[in-house]
Amino acid sequence: MSRSGDSGQPDWAQYFGFQAPYDDQAAAIESALQAGQSRGFLAMEGPCGTGKTMAALTAGATLIREGDYERLLVVTPVKQQRRQFVEDLRRLNAGLADPLDGLALVGKRDLCPYGREDVFPPDASVQDRCEDLRENTAGLVESDGQSDDRPVGQAAVSPRLDDIWWDPQVASDLTKAARTGGIGQQAVAGALSTAGGESPYRRTQPTAPDEIGGDDPPLYCPFEADWFARNKGSPIGFEAGDENVLTAEEYLPNAVERGTCPHRAMGVLVEAADVVIGNYNHLFDPGSRPLIEGILDERTFVVVDEAHRLEGRVRDLLSDRLGRQTIVQARNDCYQLLSQARQSADHKREVRARLGDHDIPLAVIDRARDFFDDLLGWLDDRIAEFLDAEVGRDWRTDESVFPEGNLEVPLRDPEEPEPDELTRWAEQAGYDGDFWRQLDTVGLAVEETLEALDISRAPVVAAAGMIMRRWWERDHATTFREIELEHAAQDDQRIDGWRDTYTAGLTLFDCLPAQPLARTFDDVGGGVLMSATLEPLDVFTRVAGLDALADGDDGREEHDEGRPVLTRSYGLTFPPENRASWIVDATPFTARNRGDPATMDPLGGEWNATRDEYAHVLRSIARNPGNVLIAMPNYREATWAGAYLDEVVEKAILVDESSSEEATESLKAEFFAGEGKVLVTSTRGTLTEGVDYDGAKLQAAAVVGVPLVNIGSPRVRAVQRAYGDVFGDEQAFEYALTIPAIRRARQAIGRVIRGTDEVGVRALVGARYTPDARHSVYGYLSPAEREEFVQMSPEFLADQIDRFWTER
Numbered sequence: 001m002s003r004s005g006d007s008g009q010p011d012w013a014q015y016f017g018f019q020a021p022y023d024d025q026a027a028a029i030e031s032a033l034q035a036g037q038s039r040g041f042l043a044m045e046g047p048c049g050t051g052k053t054m055a056a057l058t059a060g061a062t063l064i065r066e067g068d069y070e071r072l073l074v075v076t077p078v079k080q081q082r083r084q085f086v087e088d089l090r091r092l093n094a095g096l097a098d099p100l101d102g103l104a105l106v107g108k109r110d111l112c113p114y115g116r117e118d119v120f121p122p123d124a125s126v127q128d129r130c131e132d133l134r135e136n137t138a139g140l141v142e143s144d145g146q147s148d149d150r151p152v153g154q155a156a157v158s159p160r161l162d163d164i165w166w167d168p169q170v171a172s173d174l175t176k177a178a179r180t181g182g183i184g185q186q187a188v189a190g191a192l193s194t195a196g197g198e199s200p201y202r203r204t205q206p207t208a209p210d211e212i213g214g215d216d217p218p219l220y221c222p223f224e225a226d227w228f229a230r231n232k233g234s235p236i237g238f239e240a241g242d243e244n245v246l247t248a249e250e251y252l253p254n255a256v257e258r259g260t261c262p263h264r265a266m267g268v269l270v271e272a273a274d275v276v277i278g279n280y281n282h283l284f285d286p287g288s289r290p291l292i293e294g295i296l297d298e299r300t301f302v303v304v305d306e307a308h309r310l311e312g313r314v315r316d317l318l319s320d321r322l323g324r325q326t327i328v329q330a331r332n333d334c335y336q337l338l339s340q341a342r343q344s345a346d347h348k349r350e351v352r353a354r355l356g357d358h359d360i361p362l363a364v365i366d367r368a369r370d371f372f373d374d375l376l377g378w379l380d381d382r383i384a385e386f387l388d389a390e391v392g393r394d395w396r397t398d399e400s401v402f403p404e405g406n407l408e409v410p411l412r413d414p415e416e417p418e419p420d421e422l423t424r425w426a427e428q429a430g431y432d433g434d435f436w437r438q439l440d441t442v443g444l445a446v447e448e449t450l451e452a453l454d455i456s457r458a459p460v461v462a463a464a465g466m467i468m469r470r471w472w473e474r475d476h477a478t479t480f481r482e483i484e485l486e487h488a489a490q491d492d493q494r495i496d497g498w499r500d501t502y503t504a505g506l507t508l509f510d511c512l513p514a515q516p517l518a519r520t521f522d523d524v525g526g527g528v529l530m531s532a533t534l535e536p537l538d539v540f541t542r543v544a545g546l547d548a549l550a551d552g553d554d555g556r557e558e559h560d561e562g563r564p565v566l567t568r569s570y571g572l573t574f575p576p577e578n579r580a581s582w583i584v585d586a587t588p589f590t591a592r593n594r595g596d597p598a599t600m601d602p603l604g605g606e607w608n609a610t611r612d613e614y615a616h617v618l619r620s621i622a623r624n625p626g627n628v629l630i631a632m633p634n635y636r637e638a639t640w641a642g643a644y645l646d647e648v649v650e651k652a653i654l655v656d657e658s659s660s661e662e663a664t665e666s667l668k669a670e671f672f673a674g675e676g677k678v679l680v681t682s683t684r685g686t687l688t689e690g691v692d693y694d695g696a697k698l699q700a701a702a703v704v705g706v707p708l709v710n711i712g713s714p715r716v717r718a719v720q721r722a723y724g725d726v727f728g729d730e731q732a733f734e735y736a737l738t739i740p741a742i743r744r745a746r747q748a749i750g751r752v753i754r755g756t757d758e759v760g761v762r763a764l765v766g767a768r769y770t771p772d773a774r775h776s777v778y779g780y781l782s783p784a785e786r787e788e789f790v791q792m793s794p795e796f797l798a799d800q801i802d803r804f805w806t807e808r
Contacts, residue, residue, distance in 0.1 A: 017057070021055070037063070045530070049756070050573065064100065069300065071300050074303045075282060076306050077306055080690070089275055101272065103277065106266075108130065113194045114192070119192070141170045143165065156236055159233065171227075171229035175200075175229055178206040223260060227264040230260065232268065234265040234269055267291055300525055319508060322467045326463070327376055328372075330464035334372065348362070364438075368446070379483065382421070391403065402501045422506070438469075443462035446461045467506075480508075480722075515545060581789045582790055584792060585767050590705070595611065617704075622651065623801070627696075627698050630702050631682065632682060635656070638656060651676060653678050656685055664686055691751065702762075711737060722736075770791055
């Protein structure tokens with residue numbers, strides 16, 4: 001441990017935000033520093049109470065102030081955790097004479113003043129409308145000359161500028177024209193206000209003055225114009241935030257009041273900040289990454305929080321879906337442009353001239369229209385063929401035969417990485433690789449031409465073309481192609497046949513995120529990946545791409561030197577006498593053993609022996625005092641368990657189901673209110689992780705069975721095959737399915753003990769959690785859990801629960 005001067009304190013102690021660290025917290029800080037100073041990575045498991053957030057911030061602050069790095073980037077998928085990082089950074093800064101400049105990121109839709117106040121046209125998304133206004137504004141302020149005047153004053157935070165292609169004075173004139181007291185071509189509709197800040201502009205988007213916009217002046221964004229007038233600077237500095245940490249609560253109203261685009265101001269602040277706090281999208285989503293692209297280099301130290309979610313989240317971010325309706329719109333975009341060209345010879349010349357700027361002949365647009373039209377026909381035929389085989393031909397006249405839930409239509413054998421049916425169809429239809437690879441360029445040409453001719457304000461053909469290009473180019477071993485039918489029954493609208501029940505789309509599913517993750521991590525100087533449930537760490541470092549960095553095998557020829565990868569695992573620091581931890585050795589709760597819950601009366605009836613055994617266990621768990629969380633393998637089993645417990649337990653029984661976020665929040669609020677209740681849910685649901693059951697909100701949690709995903713799903717089988725190719729067939733099921741399931745179970749039981757004074761019961765129910773069982777998952781628990789959890793038979797559970805609470 002490094003020491004600072006004669007004080008005997010470690011160098012990092014001056015940045016630590018509390019009086020003294022826990023032992024494990026100090027060890028975690030030292031390990032993070034070791035990883036950072038060696039340009040490596042630390043994979044760390046630390047349960048609630050380890051102090052991971054402050055440990056990561058302390059290490060990051062030390063690395064920055066000692067000159068190892070210029071900045072710290074934190075990403076976490078949980079809003080509550082982002083708030084915790086902000087709170088802890090402010091606490092850390094409170095003890096520093098020279099605080100770190102911190103910034104918390106939010107999405108563009110949360111920052112656009114017009115979008116927030118719902119004053120955009122209803123037929124355009126905030127993203128699309130914002131981009132249109134930005135392009136219009138850029139065109140208006142473009143200048144042939146060079147200028148660095150700052151008509152609206154020096155910005156509080158200014159970027160380094162090498163080439164100024166815009167005219168700040170024109171930009172300033174545009175802001176003046178949009179002010180509520182200015183003279184414009186639109187009626188003043190009052191000032192636009194949002195988030196408690198009143199802007200200097202009227203509520204509607206202004207049209208450029210004739211002297212700037214010409215004969216056909218476009219709409220523009222005065223907030224964007226102000227950003228140009230400030231030479232792309234921010235009028236807000238970090239001092240506007242509590243303890244120099246800016247969140248949207250500060251920079252949104254401040255930017256609005258000063259008339260500057262809040263999203264642009266946030267982008268300026270990103271490059272000036274010492275600590276940037278965002279979500280996974282900012283780092284791992286190619287569409288969101290441009291916001292932080294300028295800070296992704298060897299001078300940045302990264303902290304990835306809730307890293308047990310990394311594989312699944314990044315897999316989703318790297319996957320694409322092209323909905324049937326988007327294909328229809330893409331075809332119609334092409335058709336609109338072709339119709340315009342056919343109106344007259346002059347129109348044809350105008351369209352051809354616009355397309356000529358992209359080197360795209362009109363005949364190629366015609367062929368793209370044919371492709372999207374043919375693709376729709378192929379898609380509908382393939383879905384009909386699938387439904388005939390899946391539910392029988394009666395679906396054409398009787399929609400009641402459709403199964404609820406989403407359906408997958410695989411376009412290749414999931415276990416054979418060969419070209420898919422769509423690709424083969426396209427080749428036979430004459431749509432070869434050269435055609436697919438130009439669809440994104442063709443789409444862009446169509447969109448820009450439509451917009452230039454003011455024919456369509458919301459084209460989609462460019463985005464559709466981009467996905468089609470990826471469909472052709474991405475390999476078949478790590479990417480799985482299928483048709484996805486999302487269950488979305490139309491209650492008030494009849495479309496036709498299956499389309500009344502399902503929304504169809506082509507899905508390009510990323511099976512193996514390890515290599516993209518390795519490339520992302522190799523872009524930065526080092527980092528920490530941490531969670532309460534990362535064990536087994538040797539598996540995590542493989543599937544998260546860290547081992548590829550250690551081996552110098554991240555897929556880039558120029559990087560052949562390995563980077564250090566450290567692993568650390570810590571146990572619960574709270575008093576062990578405050579918790580009872582049991583593995584209940586009941587018959588494995590598998591589909592084969594338990595039978596179909598739909599055929600078994602929850603009040604008794606025709607139960608088999610396995611379900612009868614679990615009824616006894618559920619009853620014992622539910623009778624714990626206070627709030628009890630019971631996590632079943634899926635929602636169908638949760639429904640069965642809830643119906644049974646409602647008859648045999650003198651507590652309110654709440655049953656979760658797959659539902660909207662609003663319904664889930666309402667259920668959670670009901671669970672927390674009043675006297676103790678039992679909440680029954682799926683271990684794979686949203687209530688078993690990321691929810692803070694602190695204080696007296698939860699006294700017991702039980703996980704019933706191993707919450708594996710549907711292993712018969714084509715998508716899951718494709719993932720397993722991809723993992724087998726890279727990590728070995730013998731590890732494929734373990735890495736792809738078993739370990740993620742155990743992490744979900746561990747997350748669920750981890751909801752109980754969240755603080756030093758909290759008391760509760762944790763139970764893993766099922767023989768597979770025992771060390772000697774067939775297909776045992778005991779080895780996937782953490783070392784601390786394997787030491788602490790006590791194995792017992794179901795018949796002793798009720799007495800042990802009573803004894804634990806009696807002896808409190």
